[in-house]
Amino acid sequence: MILMQDIYKTYKNGVTALNGININIDQGEFVYIVGPSGAGKSTFIKLMYREEKPSKGKIIIGEKDLSDLKEKHVPFLRRDIGVIFQDFKLLPKLTAYENVAFALEVIEESPKVIRKQVMEVLEMVGLKNKARMIPTELSGGEQQRVSIARAIVNKPRIVIADEPTGNLDPETSWEIMELFEEINARGTTIIMATHSKEIVDRKKKRVIAFEDGVIARDEQRGEYGYEV
Ligand SMILES: Nc1ncnc2c1ncn2[C@@H]1O[C@H](COP(=O)(O)OP(=O)(O)OP(=O)(O)O)[C@@H](O)[C@H]1O
Numbered sequence: 113m114i115l116m117q118d119i120y121k122t123y124k125n126g127v128t129a130l131n132g133i134n135i136n137i138d139q140g141e142f143v144y145i146v147g148p149s150g151a152g153k154s155t156f157i158k159l160m161y162r163e164e165k166p167s168k169g170k171i172i173i174g175e176k177d178l179s180d181l182k183e184k185h186v187p188f189l190r191r192d193i194g195v196i197f198q199d200f201k202l203l204p205k206l207t208a209y210e211n212v213a214f215a216l217e218v219i220e221e222s223p224k225v226i227r228k229q230v231m232e233v234l235e236m237v238g239l240k241n242k243a244r245m246i247p248t249e250l251s252g253g254e255q256q257r258v259s260i261a262r263a264i265v266n267k268p269r270i271v272i273a274d275e276p277t278g279n280l281d282p283e284t285s286w287e288i289m290e291l292f293e294e295i296n297a298r299g300t301t302i303i304m305a306t307h308s309k310e311i312v313d314r315k316k317k318r319v320i321a322f323e324d325g326v327i328a329r330d331e332q333r334g335e336y337g338y339e340v
Pocket residue numbers: 123124125127128129147148149150151152153154155156322
């Protein structure tokens with residue numbers, strides 16, 4: 113479960129990005145976050161994995177109240193949340209296998225567990241044969257698959273994606289969306305910020321629309337709702 117109560121976020125430069133957010137997302141939901149540029153979507157997402165802290169308000173992720181989460185416990189929160197970005201953020205000198213394994217090495221998993229889980233997850237995203245390639249040897253879609261593999265190798269309960277198809281062509285985007293649906297079907301909560309009207313309107317899911325730092329719409333089986 114993800115709960116936000118009365119969340120405000122003002123950055124150091126005085127810009128207020130979120131202006132009173134209340135939200136409740138159940139385990140296993142698939143939620144699109146939409147809205148105009150600058151509406152507060154990325155800020156909302158960053159609060160969930162503690163990349164940013166709210167200026168005011170309460171955030172609960174699973175059983176953890178982030179208000180009293182000590183810095184040294186942030187890595188434990190991140191084990192429960194996989195994050196995926198538009199620009200993949202892979203380590204350029206490491207192979208696909210090593211990029212995914214890295215997520216488990218930092219939490220000191222045993223080499224045996226690492227090998228098994230990394231190969232399983234690379235197979236799931238269809239990249240078992242390209243495990244030894246480095247990011248520049250892979251297409252954009254393949255790089256995004258590696259980053260998805262890295263995000264889910266820990267079996268997190270929540271996957272957050274900030275414009276994951278923003279750098280991909282339409283066909284590749286659909287393939288990536290299928291992967292997200294597969295992950296969601298296993299019970300993982302998916303929260304995805306997107307500017308893609310095609311994706312949101314075709315895959316009818318819960319839609320939360322941000323405008324000027326507040327939630328303007330929150331609809332089950334919603335639509336994108338903006339002209340493109
Ligand atoms: N680190 C920061 N410091 C200061 N202001 C910021 C920072 N990050 C975001 N903002 C401001 O907060 C507001 C909300 O930004 P945010 O990135 O959350 O919007 P967004 O809806 O994700 O936009 P986009 O669709 O363009 O990614 C904007 O006015 C932005 O300029």
